[in-house]
Structure formats: C-alpha cells, structure tokens
Amino acid sequence: MMVGICTMRLFIYEVQSLKEKRHVVKSVIERVKSRFNASIAEVGDMDKWQSSEIGFSCVSNSRRHLDEMLNNIIHFIERDGRFEVSHIEMEIL
Template sequence: MLIGTCSMKVIMYEVSSLKGKRQILKSLIERIKSRFNVSIAEVGEQDKWKIAEIGFCCVSNSSKHVDEMINNVIHFIEMDGRVDITECQVEIL
C-alpha cells in the first residue's frame, strides 16, 4: 500500500475577506473531491485571508497511480485561475 500526500500553499489575489477566501476554497475543494478520489482539506493559514494551506492524499497499490493522481490534482488547481500555488511539497510513503 502506498500513500501519496501533497501539502501546498496558495495565494488568492482577488479576495478581500475571510468569507471570500472560504467561498473559493470550499468551491475548489468540493470540485476536487467530486472529480478525483482524494481526501482534501484546508490544513493551515486559516486566519489569513489571502493565503491558504491545502493538504490532500490518495492511497493506491501502484506508485505510478499515486504520482498521476497527485499531478492531476496539482494541474487542476493550477488551471483554476482563482488561486496561485506558491509552495508545493509532495511525498509518497
């Protein structure tokens, strides 16, 4: 069994409040949950309204599948347009 984890920090330039941040993150997280088979949540920077830390993971029996899943989610986030990734740390256990 292999576990792939990814922790990333994202920045949102167009938000002006925590409410706006939560709306964007909730929408993004729900879209990722419905499209990909991963567990995902906001895991840090919850008191700042321009920055968020998102963590997600997937489990598989193939390292190739884990790597593809993580890269697909990262690409999906990059293409969203509402957030920019500033840091990204991937680990396969």
C-alpha cells in the same frame, strides 16, 4: 499499500475578507472531491485572508498510479485561475 500526500500553498487574488477566501477554498475542495477519489482539506493559514494551505492524499497499490493522481490533482488546482500556487510539497509513503 502506498499513500501519496501533497500540500499546496495558495495566494488568493481579489479577496477582501475571510468569508470570500473560504468561498474560493471551499469551491476548490469540493471540485477536487467530486472529480478525483482523494481526501482534501484546508490545513493551514485559516485566519489569513489572502493565503491558504490545502492538503490532499490518495491511496493505491502502485507508486506510478499515485504519482499520476497527485500530479493530475495539482494540475487541476493550478488551472483554476483565482489564485497562485506558491509552494507544493509532495511525498509518497
């Protein structure tokens, strides 16, 4: 069994409060959960209103499959357009 882990830092445009930020982040998290079989959550910068850190993970028996899934999720999040991805850290255990 192999586990893929990824964290992403997001800079969120055009938000003026934590409430607006949480709306954007929650929307992204729910869309990833419904489209991919992955665990995802906001894991950092929870009190900063223009930045967020999200983390997600996948489990598989194939390194190739994990790499493909993580990259698909990353590209899906990057295409959102409401924020800029400033840092990505990926690890397969």
